[in-house]
Amino acid sequence: MFPxxxxxATNPPSxxxxxxxxxxxxxxHIDLIHRALNLFDRVIIAIAVNPGKSPLFPLTDRMTMxxxxxxxxxxxxxxxxxxxxxxxxxxxxARAIIRxxxxxxxFDYEFQLALMNRKLEREVDTVxxxxxxxxxxxxxxxxxxxxxxxxxxxxxxxGPVNQRLKEAFAAQAVNPEK
Numbered sequence: 437m438f439p440x441x442x443x444x445a446t447n448p449p450s451x452x453x454x455x456x457x458x459x460x461x462x463x464x465h466i467d468l469i470h471r472a473l474n475l476f477d478r479v480i481i482a483i484a485v486n487p488g489k490s491p492l493f494p495l496t497d498r499m500t501m502x503x504x505x506x507x508x509x510x511x512x513x514x515x516x517x518x519x520x521x522x523x524x525x526x527x528x529x530a531r532a533i534i535r536x537x538x539x540x541x542x543f544d545y546e547f548q549l550a551l552m553n554r555k556l557e558r559e560v561d562t563v564x565x566x567x568x569x570x571x572x573x574x575x576x577x578x579x580x581x582x583x584x585x586x587x588x589x590x591x592x593x594x595g596p597v598n599q600r601l602k603e604a605f606a607a608q609a610v611n612p613e614k
Contacts, residue, residue, distance in 0.1 A: 449477035452563065453525050454534040455517065457484050458498050459491040460597045462579055464571035466505060468536045469512065471565050478511045480528055485518040492580055492604055504596040522557035532563045538572050584608075 452472050458465060458481070472479045483498055491498070499514050506512045517524045525533060533553060535546050550562035566572070574592050583589050583601040590598045 451478045451530040452476040452532040453530045455482040464567040467567045480513045482517040505594045525560045
């Protein structure tokens with residue numbers, strides 16, 4: 437007899453998708469990924485490719501930064517995704533989509549997304565997780581804005597991300613049209 441949640445021939449590994457732009461990944465994201473790994477055998481970090489957005493970091497840089505945050509974690513995969521997330525989840529064998537909630541104001545939007553995803557694919561559930569209290573107020577946008585103006589965000593992002601933020605904004609200071 438296998439213990440609960442142990443992959444076997446009849447019980448495949450549980451896979452969750454954690455989507456986002458991750459521009460850049462923050463310690464709040466990292467916290468949610470660790471929480472998801474407590475619930476699922478594998479987590480696929482799905483970086484959304486959205487032609488309507490202009491991220492600070494190119495897709496390949498965001499993928500590299502995330503991989504640097506989890507160098508020895510075989511249960512994490514980083515992938516780019518475009519199109520419907522639920523289709524990606526089905527193709528990858530995921531049964532859940534992880535969504536982070538920081539405040540009540542996040543819930544309305546996230547609830548609408550979850551309902552639409554459920555309508556499109558009934559076999560994929562949405563799991564809402566809250567980050568630790570110390571990360572609840574941060575977002576990639578706020579971090580970029582602080583870093584852009586010389587703020588110290590070193591306690592809010594992993595080391596490699598902090599370094600890339602400094603490099604990106606130093607380059608913009610030298611080359612303001614970027």
